[in-house]
Each structure stands twice: as structure tokens, then as C-alpha cells.
Amino acid sequence: MHLSDTLLNLFLATSYFGIILAMAIESCCIPLPSELIMPLAGFLAYQGHFNLFGSAVAGAVGCVIGSAVAYWIGATGGRELLLRYGRYVLISPADARRADDFFARRGDATVFFTRLMPIVRTFISLPAGIARMNFGKFLIFSFLGSLPWCFVLALAGYNLGSHWQDVGSALRKYDIVVGVGIVLLIGWFIYRHVQRPRSPQERSLEGESRH
Numbered sequence: 001m002h003l004s005d006t007l008l009n010l011f012l013a014t015s016y017f018g019i020i021l022a023m024a025i026e027s028c029c030i031p032l033p034s035e036l037i038m039p040l041a042g043f044l045a046y047q048g049h050f051n052l053f054g055s056a057v058a059g060a061v062g063c064v065i066g067s068a069v070a071y072w073i074g075a076t077g078g079r080e081l082l083l084r085y086g087r088y089v090l091i092s093p094a095d096a097r098r099a100d101d102f103f104a105r106r107g108d109a110t111v112f113f114t115r116l117m118p119i120v121r122t123f124i125s126l127p128a129g130i131a132r133m134n135f136g137k138f139l140i141f142s143f144l145g146s147l148p149w150c151f152v153l154a155l156a157g158y159n160l161g162s163h164w165q166d167v168g169s170a171l172r173k174y175d176i177v178v179g180v181g182i183v184l185l186i187g188w189f190i191y192r193h194v195q196r197p198r199s200p201q202e203r204s205l206e207g208e209s210r211h
Contacts (some may be wrong), residue, residue: 004165005030012049016058018061019050023062023150025203028069034059035167042157043164052151060143061149063115068124074077074129103131115145123167152168153210 010018019041026032041055089164103110106127128138157164 004036004040005163007037008044011041011044016050016054019055020062020065023059023146024066024069026122027066027125027146028045029065030128031122034063034121034149034153035118036165038153039157039160039164039167041161042154043161045154046158046161054058055154056147059154060147062168063150064139064143065145065208067146068135069123071129071133071135071138073134075128079191103128103133107131107133108137111138111141111144115142116149121145121149 007018010022012018012132014021019037022032022037026034026037036057038059041059042052043108044050045055046050064172111124111128111133114120124136125142153167156167160166
């Protein structure tokens with residue numbers, strides 16, 4: 001049975017709860033693409049099984065639930081692992097502190113806009129949790145960013161009708177663009193850390209993290 005058939009049976013059997021569950025899984029860093037979930041929900045809205053906007057709200061609620069789980073994984077276990085073993089992948093305690101400052105100053109906008117991007121939207125919760133961004137704001141901006149994403153995908157499935165699966169095919173080229181951008185950022189990060197000598201403060205922070 002194809003994944004789309006499994007989702008179809010889930011949605012027909014459990015209604016909006018199925019959308020919430022599927023999007024919660026997607027937002028918990030598990031590769032279940034929203035580009036498949038929400039257009040299918042839109043197609044079922046076209047057939048009269050769902051309300052279109054209700055489907056989008058259910059998807060956004062699922063995103064928030066899954067994102068909250070990923071956030072707390074990052075906040076509880078991920079941060080300790082990062083500080084202890086991050087140096088093996090060129091991440092220093094100073095980098096962790098810069099991430100803390102970044103999410104404290106720009107976390108709202110970062111969470112909102114990354115929810116509108118393929119690939120990145122699924123994984124932003126972990127670094128937000130590791131940086132311990134304000135949890136209330138994290139939930140609010142996760143919902144606000146997820147709602148338009150879910151609605152547009154559902155609307156596309158609604159308008160395409162039986163051709164709803166074309167939505168995922170059309171968005172796949174953007175996945176490639178985002179993937180290339182991520183690779184370039186990783187390359188820049190490695191280059192910067194290899195080329196730039198660490199300051200005495202950074203060496204001191206690294207020493208502290210080993211104890």
C-alpha cells in the first residue's frame with residue numbers, strides 16, 4: 001500500500017484528527033512530507049469530506065504539537081550533547097551562546113519564516129529548543145507560520161482535484177534549491193571555523209564544557 005493510500009484511509013477514518021496526527025509526525029523531524037499530507041486534505045475538502053480552512057487549522061495544530069515535542073528534545077537532551085560533543089563537528093560553546101543570542105533577538109521571525117520553507121520547516125524546532133527560545137513565543141510563531149503553509153497546500157489540492165499529487169512534484173524543485181542552500185551554509189560554517197583561530201575566551205569556554 002502506498003503512503004498516500006495509508007493517509008487517505010487515516011483521514012477518512014479519523015477526520016481532522018488524522019490531519020493533526022500526520023502533521024505532528026511531520027513536524028517532529030520524521031520524514032512524512034506536508035507536501036503530501038495537506039494537498040490530500042485539500043482534495044478531500046474538494047470532495048466534501050472536510051472544510052478547507054478547517055483542514056488548514058488542523059494541519060497547523062498538528063505542526064505545533066510535533067514542533068513542541070522536537071523543541072523539548074532539543075531543550076532537554078540536545079543542548080547537553082551539543083555542549084559536550086559539539087567540538088567534534090566544529091561547534092563550540094561560543095557558537096551555542098551565539099545561537100542563544102540569535103534566538104533571543106530574532107527567534108520570532110526565524111521560526112515564522114522557516115515554517116514557510118520546505119525541509120527547513122521540519123527541523124527548526126530542534127535548534128530553537130537547544131537555544132531555549134521562549135517556549136510560548138515559539139508555539140505562537142510556529143502556529144502563525146504553519147497556518148498559511150498548510151492553507152496554501154490544501155488550497156492547491158482543492159483546486160487540482162484528482163491531480164492533487166502534482167503539488168508535491170511542483171514543490172520538489174524548491175526542495176533542491178533549499179538543500180543546496182543548506183549545503184553552502186554548512187560549507188561556509190566549516191570554512192570559517194577552520195580558518196579562524198579561536199580566541200582565548202572561546203578556548204576557555206570549550207575547556208569548561210569538558211568538565
